[in-house]
Amino acid sequence: MDKDMLYGCKSAFIPGAHVELRAQKNRQRAVTLLKGDVVHNARSQSGGVCARVYKDGVWGFSSLAETSAEAAKSVIDAATGNAVFLDDRTGYGLPPIPGAAYARVEHFAPPKDAPQKLYIDFLSELDAYIEKHCPRLLSRAVMAVEDSMEKLLLTSDGAEGHNIIPRSYVYLSLTAEHESGTPVDLTLPIGGFGCFEDNFASPEGLYPQVDELYSQLLQKAEGVHADAGEKLCVLGGMMSGMLAHEAVGHTVEADLVLAGSVAAGKIGQVVASPLVSLTDFANTAFGETAPLPVYLDDEGIEAKDAPLIKDGVLVGYMNNRESARHFGMEPLGNARAFAFSDEPLVRMRNTAVHPGDSSLEDMIASVDDGYYLTSSNNGQADTTGEFMFGVCMGYEIKKGRLGKALLDTTISGIAFNMLKTVDMVGDKLTWVSSGMCGKKQPMPVGMGGPALRCRVMIGGR
Amino acid sequence: MEKLQNTCKKALELLKKGGADNAQARASFVTTNEFNVDSGRFSLYRTLYRSSLSLQALIGGREGRASAESLEEEDVRSLAADCLASAAAAKPDDCRVYAAENRKGDFVSGAVDCDREKLFERSKELLETVKTRFPLIVMEQMIISHDSRKTVYADASGTVYTRRSGEYTVSLMYSAHDGDKTSSFFGSDAVCTDLDRPFIELGRMEEELAEVQRQIETKPVEGKFTGTVVLTPGVFGWLIDNAVGNFASGGALFEGTSPWAESVGKRVASPGVTLRLAPKDGRIVNGPVVSAEGFLNEDFCLIEDGVLQGFVLSHYYANKLKKQPSPNTTPCYVVDGGGKEAADIIKGVKKGLLVGRLSGGRPSAGGEFSAVAKNSFLIEDGEIKDAVSETMINGNIRDMLMQISAVSAETVEDGNSVLPFASVENVVISGR
Numbered sequence: 001m002d003k004d005m006l007y008g009c010k011s012a013f014i015p016g017a018h019v020e021l022r023a024q025k026n027r028q029r030a031v032t033l034l035k036g037d038v039v040h041n042a043r044s045q046s047g048g049v050c051a052r053v054y055k056d057g058v059w060g061f062s063s064l065a066e067t068s069a070e071a072a073k074s075v076i077d078a079a080t081g082n083a084v085f086l087d088d089r090t091g092y093g094l095p096p097i098p099g100a101a102y103a104r105v106e107h108f109a110p111p112k113d114a115p116q117k118l119y120i121d122f123l124s125e126l127d128a129y130i131e132k133h134c135p136r137l138l139s140r141a142v143m144a145v146e147d148s149m150e151k152l153l154l155t156s157d158g159a160e161g162h163n164i165i166p167r168s169y170v171y172l173s174l175t176a177e178h179e180s181g182t183p184v185d186l187t188l189p190i191g192g193f194g195c196f197e198d199n200f201a202s203p204e205g206l207y208p209q210v211d212e213l214y215s216q217l218l219q220k221a222e223g224v225h226a227d228a229g230e231k232l233c234v235l236g237g238m239m240s241g242m243l244a245h246e247a248v249g250h251t252v253e254a255d256l257v258l259a260g261s262v263a264a265g266k267i268g269q270v271v272a273s274p275l276v277s278l279t280d281f282a283n284t285a286f287g288e289t290a291p292l293p294v295y296l297d298d299e300g301i302e303a304k305d306a307p308l309i310k311d312g313v314l315v316g317y318m319n320n321r322e323s324a325r326h327f328g329m330e331p332l333g334n335a336r337a338f339a340f341s342d343e344p345l346v347r348m349r350n351t352a353v354h355p356g357d358s359s360l361e362d363m364i365a366s367v368d369d370g371y372y373l374t375s376s377n378n379g380q381a382d383t384t385g386e387f388m389f390g391v392c393m394g395y396e397i398k399k400g401r402l403g404k405a406l407l408d409t410t411i412s413g414i415a416f417n418m419l420k421t422v423d424m425v426g427d428k429l430t431w432v433s434s435g436m437c438g439k440k441q442p443m444p445v446g447m448g449g450p451a452l453r454c455r456v457m458i459g460g461r
Numbered sequence: 462m463e464k465l466q467n468t469c470k471k472a473l474e475l476l477k478k479g480g481a482d483n484a485q486a487r488a489s490f491v492t493t494n495e496f497n498v499d500s501g502r503f504s505l506y507r508t509l510y511r512s513s514l515s516l517q518a519l520i521g522g523r524e525g526r527a528s529a530e531s532l533e534e535e536d537v538r539s540l541a542a543d544c545l546a547s548a549a550a551a552k553p554d555d556c557r558v559y560a561a562e563n564r565k566g567d568f569v570s571g572a573v574d575c576d577r578e579k580l581f582e583r584s585k586e587l588l589e590t591v592k593t594r595f596p597l598i599v600m601e602q603m604i605i606s607h608d609s610r611k612t613v614y615a616d617a618s619g620t621v622y623t624r625r626s627g628e629y630t631v632s633l634m635y636s637a638h639d640g641d642k643t644s645s646f647f648g649s650d651a652v653c654t655d656l657d658r659p660f661i662e663l664g665r666m667e668e669e670l671a672e673v674q675r676q677i678e679t680k681p682v683e684g685k686f687t688g689t690v691v692l693t694p695g696v697f698g699w700l701i702d703n704a705v706g707n708f709a710s711g712g713a714l715f716e717g718t719s720p721w722a723e724s725v726g727k728r729v730a731s732p733g734v735t736l737r738l739a740p741k742d743g744r745i746v747n748g749p750v751v752s753a754e755g756f757l758n759e760d761f762c763l764i765e766d767g768v769l770q771g772f773v774l775s776h777y778y779a780n781k782l783k784k785q786p787s788p789n790t791t792p793c794y795v796v797d798g799g800g801k802e803a804a805d806i807i808k809g810v811k812k813g814l815l816v817g818r819l820s821g822g823r824p825s826a827g828g829e830f831s832a833v834a835k836n837s838f839l840i841e842d843g844e845i846k847d848a849v850s851e852t853m854i855n856g857n858i859r860d861m862l863m864q865i866s867a868v869s870a871e872t873v874e875d876g877n878s879v880l881p882f883a884s885v886e887n888v889v890i891s892g893r
Contacts (some may be wrong), residue, residue: 038551038783042526043543046513061507065530082506085494089581090503116525117550124552175718175826182827183718184605213647221862228685228831228855230892258500259601341509380820382599382646383636386850388833389819400470410831411823412853440602459891461833 001025001067003162006049006152009072014080018054018097019156022151023047023067023077024300024340025109029196031333033127040143041116048340051075055083057094065343083261098325111148112195119144119196126170126203126210133207134214136221138183139175144168146196148446149338151298154436159300165292167444168196169434172213172274175320177223184407186217186393187377192291216372216393219405224396226409226458232395233411233456234363237379237430239389240449244278244351244415245437247415249389249447251332252308252316253346254323261383262416263314271314272419276353278309280318281446282333289348291433291446294333298344303333308351312419315384320346338441345439350446356425363424365400365451371458372397386419391458395419410459418456426451462613462623464594465490468532468854469615472516474539477617481518481548483559485755488514488532489612494575496584498603501592503585508576518546522553556780560755561618571654571747573708575607579656580629587631587660588893597637597677601646604632605660615749623779626747628876629653631660637674643891644676644848645835647818652746652841652876664875676836679850682814682892687815689866690854690888691776691806691840694873694880696816701736701794701880703824704858709763711778711790718826720859721769729769731860734883735797736774739791745793746876759788795879799868803882806867808843814890815840824858829853836891855889 001023013019024045032040049072050063060083062075123142130140147164153159169191178184191199191207201205234244251261258264263271272278282303283293294303298320306318310457317327320335323346364372373394381387389411396403431442431448469486475482491513497505514537515528520862525547527540584605591598609627614620631651637644649670651663663668706713708729713719721729730736739760740748751759753774762770771787779786807815814837821832833853839846869882 034712037554038524039712039777041524041547043547043552044528046530048511048530052663055526058503060504061505062509063507064510065512082508086503086506089585092502115550120550120552139467139718141716175716178827182720182829183825185826228853228889230893233522255499256601260599260636262643265641268674288867302657317696335528341511343505348781382820382835384643384645386645386833390823408825408829410833410853412820412833414851441642442605457851457853457893459855 001150003152006072007068007154007160009069010154012073013063013156014053015388017156019076020052020299020333021154022340023049026147026149026339028145028147029116029119031116031123032141033123034141035139037125038120041120043116044085046339049075050340051079052343053079053083054097055087056088057092058083058090059343060086061343078288081218090421097321099157100159100301100321102298103159103300103302105163107166107295108413109163111164113168113199114157114196122134122200122203122415124170124204129207134174136218137174138177141173143171145194151297153300154299155300157300159296161296163295165444167191167193167292167433169439170200172210174213174217176217178221179334180221184220184223186213186220188213188417191296216229220393220407223405223407225370225442226371226406228459230455230457232367233454233458234367234372235452236374237426237428237451238432240353240375240452241430241432241447242376242389244353244449245348245445245447247385248278248308248379249280249348249351250320250381251383251385251415252326253315254319255346256383257317258326259321259383262385266314270312271416272309272312272444273422274312275356275425276309276312276419279307279352279354280308280348281350281352282290282358285350285352286429291431292350294349294445297333297335297338299335301331301333301335303349304333306334318346318348320344336443338443342441345441347439347443348445350448352448353450355427355429355450357427358424360426363426363451364397364402366424366453367397370397371395371406372402381415386412387415388412412457418454421455423440423453424453464532465611465613466621467516470535470611471534472537472541473615473617475538476516476518476544479541479545479685480520481545482520483561483619484516484617485559486514486516486519486615487612489610491727492578492609493606494580494759495604495606496581498588498600499540499756501515501600514540516540518544518548519557520548522555522557523548524552524557524705525551532682556777557756558780559616560620561616563619566622568622568750569625572607573609573625573627574658575609580605580607581658583660590659590661591670595674597639597674598635599638600633600635600672602634606630614753614755619876620755622751624750628746629656631663635673637675637677642677644673647673647836650875655687665873673836676848679848681847681851682839682890685889685891686812687858687887689810689884689886691810691813691815691884692816693882697879697883698794698880699819700858700861701796702792704862705773707824707826707828708859709801711774712864713826714772715778715781720827721731724769727769728767730764730767731865732767733799733868734764734767734862734865735762737762737795738790738791738793740791740793742793742795742879744874744879748793749791751805758791761788793878796868796871796881798870798881800868801867805870806869806882806884807840807845810840812841812886814838814849815845822824828857828859829857855891862887863887
């Protein structure tokens with residue numbers, strides 16, 4: 001994208017108004033093989049320019065599927081007109097949007113673009129390995145996806161940025177038959193930040209994960225239903241990452257706090273065990289680059305970590321500029337938009353429970369009768385903090401040892417109650433970044449955590 | 462429309478010249494006007510101008526797809542080359558077919574033009590109505606929009622379908638609050654083609670707002686029991702959508718995971734359950750006209766009086782499975798109403814739940830699921846009692862269809878589907 005073209009449009013900004021101008025390109029490559037057949041083979045991209053203008057408490061926004069100086073000027077005019085239209089009819093008369101420190105941030109490297117043949121050949125070889133080495137499957141699917149989001153940003157108070165987040169994954173999805181005759185399945189995403197060629201040198205590199213997933217599926221094919229009720233559980237790192245994102249993260253997004261989430265008015269209060277700390281990391285976590293690093297948000301705020309829970313005490317929210325003003329907090333770069341036609345919303349980036357000092361082995365050994373839950377296929381929570389996660393892989397724990405695998409089940413609870421029951425925190429952090437968070441717009445996010453020992457409601461028969 | 466037609470024509474020429482045996486092009490312009498309310502006040506007005514071009518090509522049974530926003534000639538050339546390269550890289554599969562019928566059609570539906578002033582007035586009226594009549598409701602987000610669409614579908618055989626369509630969409634996300642106490646959030650959605658009625662009258666919006674106001678105080682269900690669940694139309698739609706996807710879809714049949722594979726002509730639901738996939742039904746707003754393979758969609762009955770009539774198959778999966786393709790594969794569900802009003806169905810429940818939302822894991826391929834009953838009430842001796850929290854229901858959606866004891870006489874039409882309430886017997890309900 002042409003930086004000079006966009007930056008040259010600053011003269012079209014209305015003097016005195018807060019204006020954001022963004023050019024953006026999203027790209028996706030995807031291939032799916034189902035039982036060896038190519039059932040999906042697609043390349044897509046979308047791009048254009050958008051402007052957002054603030055006037056006396058309301059925003060105007062407009063986007064156009066073109067990236068040119070003419071298009072940029074056109075959306076600035078339209079967004080200004082929209083702000084005026086809404087202001088004329090509401091008359092809120094709120095003060096100007098707070099300014100921000102000058103930020104000029106560039107984290108851009110041109111993304112590689114592998115041809116579709118590379119994805120298809122890679123998956124065909126991987127699929128052939130699965131077909132040969134996993135004889136008890138009812139069905140199998142392999143999928144490769146690469147997506148990237150490139151943004152150029154210019155704001156009226158001086159922020160300039162050029163950033164890109166590419167990520168790529170291979171999904172393995174295996175289905176076998178339970179002894180009762182019903183199908184059971186498991187899916188494993190593998191990958192993370194970077195283009196496909198950066199992350200996947202050869203299919204052979206994934207064979208150990210295929211073998212492990214197949215082994216787990218065969219255990220699940222002999223699995224049992226969980227016993228419904230409140231149980232002592234060890235949640236694996238993937239599950240605690242989902243807890244960090246779904247059950248706590250959403251309730252401390254400032255727009256949801258303003259709408260009355262359970263976290264409203266709880267800053268400074270104990271909401272979890274003193275063993276629990278939780279942060280929304282911007283771009284670096286525990287000395288390493290976070291799964292999906294964000295350096296500048298779409299309001300032009302340079303991204304910094306947002307501490308949310310420290311030693312069990314709620315210490316912060318995630319904000320955009322407006323909500324930060326409302327709560328008297330510093331905006332830390334959480335305003336993000338998914339597509340060129342989307343306005344920034346308060347979003348998470350890389351949200352994780354901090355690791356503790358217990359080994360997973362000790363945690364399992366400490367449970368007399370409970371469950372070890374390792375994988376989830378989805379999760380939801382609401383503003384009360386009541387959450388639900390689908391559990392697609394887990395085990396019984398009997399007298400400190402792992403027992404039979406579990407059939408699909410669900411866990412639920414109320415986050416700020418459940419987190420107070422955490423009495424052991426694992427020493428290893430697991431990150432997941434393959435999913436999309438849904439909130440008006442989708443958004444790639446990272447979530448992570450260590451194993452947690454806690455009490456939680458589990459569904460069953 | 463002329464630019465869209467010319468773009469499709471140009472793209473098809475490029476694809477044919479590049480070796481495509483058959484090809485499709487879809488081009489569109491969409492203009493969106495959207496008002497947003499956040500935390501109870503108007504926050505944003507958006508106007509979006511979007512275009513798109515999607516190409517599909519078959520070369521010797523190899524399929525490639527490519528899509529982009531730009532309709533500029535240079536970009537169309539690049540996209541066509543991308544599509545052809547993708548097709549060349551794919552494996553041949555003789556089951557791939559596109560329509561090649563050399564037909565013409567012009568379709569117009571819905572509210573093509575946006576009445577911006579009236580749209581804002583209806584939005585403001587809804588916000589004020591909620592504040593006045595449902596004072597405990599906090600409107601977390603309200604999105605009210607109008608889409609105006611021009612689309613062209615064309616294929617290599619000469620078929621050209623044009624369509625002008627538009628609709629108004631109302632989407633609310635809210636919860637109820639009283640001091641420190643709060644209900645679960647709930648979403649109400651509806652689509653309509655005019656602004657003649659206040660938005661509060663669409664779908665079940667009014668009832669849903671009233672129910673959420675009564676969900677501030679909740680109690681967990683005690684223990685575990687087997688009871689009756691009465692599903693609101695939205696939750697019944699979830700059940701149907703998962704059953705269609707897991708049991709009747711081409712993907713499930715091809716994977717070999719569908720328990721309905723040999724069930725055509727057999728009972729798969731209780732008598733009284735009749736389900737149609739009906740994009741042309743007048744109560745469905747702007748149902749899809751053309752399938753992904755270029756065939757014109759027609760309505761059909763999937764389940765009649767509990768008996769499975771066929772499957773939901775594209776031509777691709779029909780060829781794979783050596784079965785007949787279905788007349789459409791859209792999620793435009795229309796379920797016939799039954800004999801009793803929902804209130805009378807509830808009066809007949811000894812113990813169970815009125816379920817307003819399920820927050821749960823995706824049902825497994827075999828239909829097993831467990832989910833938290835959100836925005837739900839306990840029913841005892843025919844009466845709706847307390848709202849519940851921390852209460853789960855467990856079961857199998859295949860079994861649940863067979864355990865339906867009644868569907869309500871009244872159906873809810875929200876523009877996306879037509880659905881009644883449904884009561885399901887012998888469901889495991891567990892509390893703390």
